[in-house]
Each structure stands twice: as structure tokens, then as C-alpha cells.
Amino acid sequence: MLEERRTVLEGLKAKKEEVETPEKAAKDKHQQEWDEELKRRQELQDQRDKNDAFTNLDANNDGSISVEEVVSNHYLSADLEQSEAQDFLQGAASVDINAFDPVWDLLKPKYVKEGRPAKTEETTDAEKPAEESPAEETKEEEEETAEPPVESPDASEDGDEEVEDEGEDEEAPGEEDLEKHLKDEIAKDLAKLPDGMPPYSEETQQLITVADEARKQFEEVEKAVKDGERELKTLEDVLNQDFGQEEEYEILRGQCFELTDLEYTYKMCPFDKVTQRPKAGGGETDLGKWNSWIGSPNKHSGMKFDGGQGCWNGPSRSTHVSVLCGAENTVLKVSEPSKCEYAMDFMTPAMCAKIDAHPHEEL
Secondary structure, three states: OHHHHHHHHHHHHHHHHHHHHHHHHHHHHHHHHHHHHHHHHHHHHHHHHHHHHHHHHOOOOOOEEEHHHHHOOOOEOOOOOHHHHHHHOOOOOEEEHHHHHHHHHHHHHHEOOOOOOOOOOOOOOOOOOOOOOHHHHHHHHHHHHOOOOOOOHHHHHHHHHHHHHHHHHOOOOOHHHHHHHHHHHHHHHHHHOOOOOOOOOHHHHHHHHHHHHHHHHHHHHHHHHHHHHHHHHHHHHHHHOOOOOOOOOHHHOOOOEEEEOOOEEEEEEOOOEEEEEEOOOOOOEEEEEEEEEOOOOOHHHEEEEEOOOEOOOOOEOEEEEEEEEOOOOEEEEEEEEEOOEEEEEEEEHHHHOOOOOOOOOOO
8 A cells, every 4th residue: 555655656756757858847937027127127216227327417417517517516415626526527628418427437436316405504694684774674564564555557567577577487398398208107117017026827727726635645645655755664663672472561651650749740652762841931942752571681671761851961861670579660769870860660560470480391
């Protein structure tokens, strides 16, 4: 039965690997396309940042950035010397958007996207507004309370002229409008980009579904094989285990027996392990795993457990169990005669099993 499962498992493994190959290729292709999309998104964002920086640094909005605009510009982290500004512009008196790339690479570390914060120092006397005299304050109050003059026809004509003057100040479409259009287009492209990796195509999803099913079938049979192997090993261990001349100790297999003293609770599981657990609470300490019978002259009068948890600056813990004849299965006492080497007395009716003696011939 177990061999049949192993044969089926090998077939399912080959099938799984076969369908996983195109699945991996499709996933890798999807990931590569997404990586390229992210790269394009970053390029668009970099272009947008560069255009925004050019617009902010172009203080007079004439379509170029001059040395004077770079020397003192609140979009840079600090004011620059004339020579520094010329170095950033690479010797040119000014640069337009077409020649801005190398300049932007140099200025980027000093660029402040939101602009430097306003100065908090108190304004100088020259910057402070002149204090109004009492006479001026009285004059202003009189003007506020006075009735407004009646407008004459000439005044309305002057007003029309002022409206016409305001119209003359409007700028005709130029480079600034073109830059705005470019930024709008970049913003539209960025808005179209997905926030996360898009879902797989229908074809790729079908490959994934087929591979998932193959993996599921393989894992189910693999589990069954491992369970069978564990059962087989357990059976072999039982068959190979020495349970005494008449299998009298076989009844102890799978059982555990405890003894609690002032500090610890000890647990001894024949043919398995010995552990120690503090009464106050905490995890178990491994005092050794089953090794063999070591009694003398009757080898079934002693059990050896070794390979337990290591001691600080000492050997791995081990336990020697002396098996005694008694009416019931009981751990009688536990001691530690040497560092990390424990001794235990265990009483069991199995030790009292009688061995048939040869009958005596009558004389």
C-alpha cells in the first residue's frame, strides 16, 4: 500500500513540475510588465517634478531661468553666491526648459518643493509701515464719514478707460500655457496608472488554477505517504523493541509516570523520554531520551535515557532508571548524584514476572 502511494506521488510530482513551468513564465512576464509600468510612472513623476521646479524657479515667468533668479530664490534651500549660480547654470546667462535637464540635476538637492518658510525675524524699520500722525488719522475719519461725491459723465468715461487698461494687461497665450498643458497631460497619464499591480490575465489565471490543483493533489498524497512512513517506522520500532523475555514490559509502552518533590515534577515515559517541570510553573526540561536496557546482571533491571537538554558548562542531561519489582507502576524517588546525571527508582509488576523453571527430576 505504501509503495503504491509512493508511485502515485512520483507521478503527481512530475505533473506538478510540468504545469508549474508555464505558470512561472506567465507570472514572471506579468511581473516584468508591472516593473516597466512602475518605471514609466516614475519617469512621468520625475518629468512633472522637473516642470514644476522650472515654473517655480522662473520668478519673472519669461520662460527662462537666469543667474539672478538662481542667486536669490525662495524655492532653493539657501541664497547662492553669483559664482555658485553661474556654476549651476554651467556658465550660461540663462536656460530655458529645453536646456534645464542638466541644471535640474545639479539644483535638485537644493530644491525646496514648497518653498522656504517665511522669515520669522522682526521686520526692519525700513520694512515697517510709517506710523500715522493724529492729524492724518482725523483726516481719514472725516473722509470715511463724508458722503461720496456724485460721479460726473467724465468720471464714468475714465472708468471705462481703466477697464480697457486692465484688458491690455492680459498676456497672450505663450510658453507658460504650453507648460501648463504639458503638466496637465502628465497628470492625466499619472491618473491612469493603477495603484497596485493589476490582476493576472485570464490566460495566466487559468495556468495558476491548473498549477494550484496539481499542487493540492501532490500535497494530499505526500501527506498520506508521510503518515504511512511514520506508521511504518512506529511499527518497526515496536517490533524491534526489547520488551523482555516474555514481552512483559510491552504494557508500559505509551504510558508515563510522575513524581513530584519539593521543587519539580518528574515524568518518566518508558521507551520514550524523561522530563522535569518546575512546580512553580514553566516549560519542561528534557532529561534524556530512551536509549537501551543497561541493568546487570539482569539487563531489564535498568533503563538508560540520554541526549537530553545540555547543561551550562556541563554535559547533556541523562537519566538512569533502576527497575524494581512492585505491586503497581510507580516512580519512587529521583536524585542527581552527578551534575546533570539523574537517578530514578521505578517500581513495576512487570519486573516481578515469573520465568518458568525447569522441573526437577525425582530421584
